[in-house]
Amino acid sequence: MGSIELLILFLVGTGLISYLLTKWNTFLGSVFTIFSVMFVFVSLAAYGFNLNLDETVNYLPGISFTQTYLGFYFAIIIVFVYLMVSFFHPYYLNEYKYKDSYNLLFLLSLAGILGAFFTDSFLNLFFFFELIIWTTMFLIPQGKSREAAVSYFGFSVAGSVAMLLGIFIIFQNNGNSFDIATGLAALSGTNAIFVFVLFLIAAFAKLGSFPLHIWLPIAHGNAPHPFSPVLSGALVKLGAFIAVLALIRIVPATGMFTAMDLPIGQYVVALLGSASIIFGTLMAIKEDDAKKLLAYSSMSHGGYIIVAFSVMNGLAFAGGFYHILAHALASAGAFMAIAAVARVTGTTKMKELGGMIHKMPITYLAYLIAIISMAGIPPMGGFISKWLIFQAVINKGMVFVGIAVFFGSVGSFLYVFRPLAALFLGQEFTEYKGVKEAPIMMLIPTFIIMGLNVYTGVFPAGILQYINNIIGELGYTGITVSTYAINGSNGILNPALISLVFAIGVAIAFVIFILLKKSRKVDLMDTYTAANFVHDEHLLHYSVDFYAPLERLYEKQSNWMTKFYTALAEKVKELGRLAKYLFMSKNMATTVFWIIAILLFVLGGEIL
Amino acid sequence: MTIVNFLIGVGIALFGFVLQTSIGGINRKIVGRMQKRHGPRWYQEFIDIFKLLSKRAVSHGWIFDFGVIMALGGIIGTAMFMPLTNQILAFSNNGVNYDNFFIFVYLLAVGMLGMAMSASGSGNPWASIGVMRALTTMLAYEVPFLIVVLTIINLTNQSSLTGIMEYQQMAGNNWFIIAMPLGGIVGFISLMGMLGKKPFETYIAPAEIASGPMVEYGGKQLGMLFILHEISVFIEVSLFVHLFLGGATNIFEFLIKYFAVYTFANLISNVNGRFKIDQVVTFFYKWPLLMAVTQAVIVIYFGWVI
Numbered sequence: 001m002g003s004i005e006l007l008i009l010f011l012v013g014t015g016l017i018s019y020l021l022t023k024w025n026t027f028l029g030s031v032f033t034i035f036s037v038m039f040v041f042v043s044l045a046a047y048g049f050n051l052n053l054d055e056t057v058n059y060l061p062g063i064s065f066t067q068t069y070l071g072f073y074f075a076i077i078i079v080f081v082y083l084m085v086s087f088f089h090p091y092y093l094n095e096y097k098y099k100d101s102y103n104l105l106f107l108l109s110l111a112g113i114l115g116a117f118f119t120d121s122f123l124n125l126f127f128f129f130e131l132i133i134w135t136t137m138f139l140i141p142q143g144k145s146r147e148a149a150v151s152y153f154g155f156s157v158a159g160s161v162a163m164l165l166g167i168f169i170i171f172q173n174n175g176n177s178f179d180i181a182t183g184l185a186a187l188s189g190t191n192a193i194f195v196f197v198l199f200l201i202a203a204f205a206k207l208g209s210f211p212l213h214i215w216l217p218i219a220h221g222n223a224p225h226p227f228s229p230v231l232s233g234a235l236v237k238l239g240a241f242i243a244v245l246a247l248i249r250i251v252p253a254t255g256m257f258t259a260m261d262l263p264i265g266q267y268v269v270a271l272l273g274s275a276s277i278i279f280g281t282l283m284a285i286k287e288d289d290a291k292k293l294l295a296y297s298s299m300s301h302g303g304y305i306i307v308a309f310s311v312m313n314g315l316a317f318a319g320g321f322y323h324i325l326a327h328a329l330a331s332a333g334a335f336m337a338i339a340a341v342a343r344v345t346g347t348t349k350m351k352e353l354g355g356m357i358h359k360m361p362i363t364y365l366a367y368l369i370a371i372i373s374m375a376g377i378p379p380m381g382g383f384i385s386k387w388l389i390f391q392a393v394i395n396k397g398m399v400f401v402g403i404a405v406f407f408g409s410v411g412s413f414l415y416v417f418r419p420l421a422a423l424f425l426g427q428e429f430t431e432y433k434g435v436k437e438a439p440i441m442m443l444i445p446t447f448i449i450m451g452l453n454v455y456t457g458v459f460p461a462g463i464l465q466y467i468n469n470i471i472g473e474l475g476y477t478g479i480t481v482s483t484y485a486i487n488g489s490n491g492i493l494n495p496a497l498i499s500l501v502f503a504i505g506v507a508i509a510f511v512i513f514i515l516l517k518k519s520r521k522v523d524l525m526d527t528y529t530a531a532n533f534v535h536d537e538h539l540l541h542y543s544v545d546f547y548a549p550l551e552r553l554y555e556k557q558s559n560w561m562t563k564f565y566t567a568l569a570e571k572v573k574e575l576g577r578l579a580k581y582l583f584m585s586k587n588m589a590t591t592v593f594w595i596i597a598i599l600l601f602v603l604g605g606e607i608l
Numbered sequence: 609m610t611i612v613n614f615l616i617g618v619g620i621a622l623f624g625f626v627l628q629t630s631i632g633g634i635n636r637k638i639v640g641r642m643q644k645r646h647g648p649r650w651y652q653e654f655i656d657i658f659k660l661l662s663k664r665a666v667s668h669g670w671i672f673d674f675g676v677i678m679a680l681g682g683i684i685g686t687a688m689f690m691p692l693t694n695q696i697l698a699f700s701n702n703g704v705n706y707d708n709f710f711i712f713v714y715l716l717a718v719g720m721l722g723m724a725m726s727a728s729g730s731g732n733p734w735a736s737i738g739v740m741r742a743l744t745t746m747l748a749y750e751v752p753f754l755i756v757v758l759t760i761i762n763l764t765n766q767s768s769l770t771g772i773m774e775y776q777q778m779a780g781n782n783w784f785i786i787a788m789p790l791g792g793i794v795g796f797i798s799l800m801g802m803l804g805k806k807p808f809e810t811y812i813a814p815a816e817i818a819s820g821p822m823v824e825y826g827g828k829q830l831g832m833l834f835i836l837h838e839i840s841v842f843i844e845v846s847l848f849v850h851l852f853l854g855g856a857t858n859i860f861e862f863l864i865k866y867f868a869v870y871t872f873a874n875l876i877s878n879v880n881g882r883f884k885i886d887q888v889v890t891f892f893y894k895w896p897l898l899m900a901v902t903q904a905v906i907v908i909y910f911g912w913v914i
Binding site for chain 1: 684714724732
């Protein structure tokens with residue numbers, strides 16, 4: 001089935017069926033959800049790569065579709081993440097209060113995603129965006145907290161309103177038409193600047209970038225365990241999509257920085273992206289909850305995507321698009337591993353966990369591979385995208401953005417290692433002696449994502465060639481890719497060779513290891529303790545405030561943004577109190593006064 | 609790429625190990641003489657390593673062993689990419705050299721990650737504290753260093769190490785330590801951090817945290833970590849030689865420059881105390897970062913290169 005409209009209707013229909021099925025039997029309803037998403041994924045993959053999907057619309061009024069490489073690239077990544085996560089549903093839904101609606105909302109939000117990426121009209125785009133926000137808003141509070149949903153909704157709505165205003169400007173500017181392609185092309189002058197800023201506000205809000213990032217850790221950290229991977233791996237990428245529309249398709253005619261050959265607007269956005277990288281990294285280093293830590297890392301990676309799209313050349317765009325894929329895979333992998341741990345232990349707080357590797361070795365491996373990619377270390381996908389972004393930043397000579405980009409890259413070693421050390425390694429806690437590895441159905445997506453993380457790092461050529469189509473579509477020249485090697489602007493990289501050499505190195509080390517005398521196995525508690533008798537494994541587990549000396553250096557500064565938003569909320573409340581005091585008085589005279597004043601204001605034109 | 613390339617690569621890694629272990633031994637003697645001792649024989653380090661490899665050790669589970677293998681593998685892999693001179697380079701094909709600078713920074717990180725994993729897997733809190741300090745130190749020295757390298761790559765338009773070497777050797781161009789004096793100083797300070805020499809020795813700190821990451825190791829695991837350490841020192845010092853000292857056209861030039869850089873770093877190290885870990889961070893983010901940015905602005909935006 002290659003029709004976009006039918007796929008959307010199919011998702012709505014299966015959503016309703018899965019609602020009824022889940023009501024009757026959770027497992028059955030969840031399995032039905034898996035197959036529905038799988039069907040959509042297979043249909044997209046079968047027809048979409050060469051843009052052979054059917055665009056005709058027969059049933060949905062006022063909606064029209066078109067296909068672009070850009071939209072398809074985003075859609076296939078997000079549907080893939082949805083598919084992988086849906087395998088987790090059978091094991092989690094029973095805990096939730098409104099479990100029957102979970103699968104329904106999940107499938108409806110996927111329908112929204114398909115619509116948003118394949119539509120050709122701004123109004124439809126806005127409609128589908130709202131569909132996604134409204135459905136996911138009811139998914140988030142099924143986790144730990146309702147506040148998380150409020151925060152998510154608040155920032156999303158702020159972004160949506162900004163986008164709507166931008167859409168109105170485009171509508172008026174483009175001869176009352178909502179068409180995306182002509183609307184963006186027709187922009188010029190101050191209108192272009194307004195739309196640029198408004199769309200970027202929407203992009204930053206969705207992507208959770210500085211300074212609109214407050215919702216990200218709250219929502220990611222408190223969302224249901226199987227929904228966090230979707231939020232981080234898939235939904236924040238909507239922000240990247242709007243960022244592409246704003247940064248690449250609209251170039252407002254502001255001044256240029258000749259030293260870097262960049263428009264000022266783009267450079268300012270790159271600096272904001274840098275702030276996002278640094279802020280996200282520092283907060284992630286400080287965080288004690290594994291899921292919130294990964295949420296801050298998403299913020300930092302969102303910064304990389306922003307930086308990549310604001311450096312105006314094909315190489316950087318390739319890096320940005322590849323980073324979207326690499327980060328979606330890495331963060332989905334990491335969040336799913338944490339979810340698997342949380343299922344058996346009931347917590348994601350790092351200080352309450354330890355030594356899970358002995359019980360869940362495969363989950364550990366999945367997390368390890370995901371974080372290697374996240375930290376941008378070969379042979380995983382994150383290295384390729386970061387390499388491309390580094391090249392672009394270096395070639396433009398962006399020194400200050402460079403500081404942020406390198407800081408985030410090295411800083412990511414620090415924060416990704418924390419859950420590894422505190423949660424999986426270290427002493428084995430007695431309270432978790434009985435836990436078991438995740439069931440086979442949860443391991444299927446784990447293995448697939450592990451494989452893809454490695455594949456994107458070893459053979460990026462095919463994917464980069466596909467990304468070249470997108471870059472061509474946006475009017476820039478792509479990058480040169482051969483079978484194994486990637487040509488950057490100042491050097492060549494052969495990821496397959498790097499992986500092979502790494503494998504050879506490991507093989508040599510393994511031979512050395514195996515040839516030498518066999519070691520004697522000892523218990524984890526049998527360690528050097530300076531001759532003290534330590535009887536409790538909790539005392540030998542170093543996990544609380546892991547980077548304490550580093551954290552102390554920026555402790556005072558770390559809650560600036562929270563304070564700012566608290567103060568802002570307080571100011572809004574004060575404004576509300578003022579309005580209440582002025583307009584909603586119990587005094588009759590005041591009310592009459594305002595009625596007359598407003599009437600005068602409204603009729604002012606007529607009287608004069 | 610043929611099998612010969614890979615054999616050359618393994619040869620370079622082996623050469624690096626032998627070279628650094630010998631020079632390390634000689635340096636122990638030099639330091640001994642400085643302190644009015646005789647010092648050990650120059651091949652003492654070889655004896656230490658082979659003795660360790662032959663001993664029976666304890667293991668704290670599979671991750672403890674797997675981490676060591678991954679660490680040593682990553683370092684050997686990184687060393688295989690390292691060019692010794694313009695010509696001696698394992699992976700090059702019709703004039704295209706596959707020795708991109710970022711391989712050295714990030715493939716090295718695989719090795720470090722393996723070691724950190726293994727150390728944390730031992731279940732000893734000292735090891736975790738050591739790992740924490742090592743990663744924090746890394747966050748400190750990498751950023752100024754990478755800003756200087758950003759300047760170099762922007763200037764030469766090359767990220768291949770051989771390319772950067774050849775750029776410096778061209779007539780009319782100076783070595784980068786002369787062409788960009790501020791950057792050169794930052795590079796050397798960062799090198800001290802990478803090597804874990806005093807005053808940046810905080811993550812080993814034997815008297816303070818019982819050798820940090822190494823606390824639980826013995827026997828073959830410790831021996832393999834010693835090999836790892838020697839090869840990673842080889843990679844780091846060679847990087848400095850190639851980036852700032854104009855690389856080498858023949859192997860003797862390389863040996864002389866290598867020996868000079870390592871010995872100089874070692875001498876400085878021996879007259880210094882140790883920073884606390886937060887002092888390491890504040891130090892690197894104050895002067896070296898400022899110098900690196902100044903140098904970058906001077907070179908990239910003003911184009912002033914000696």
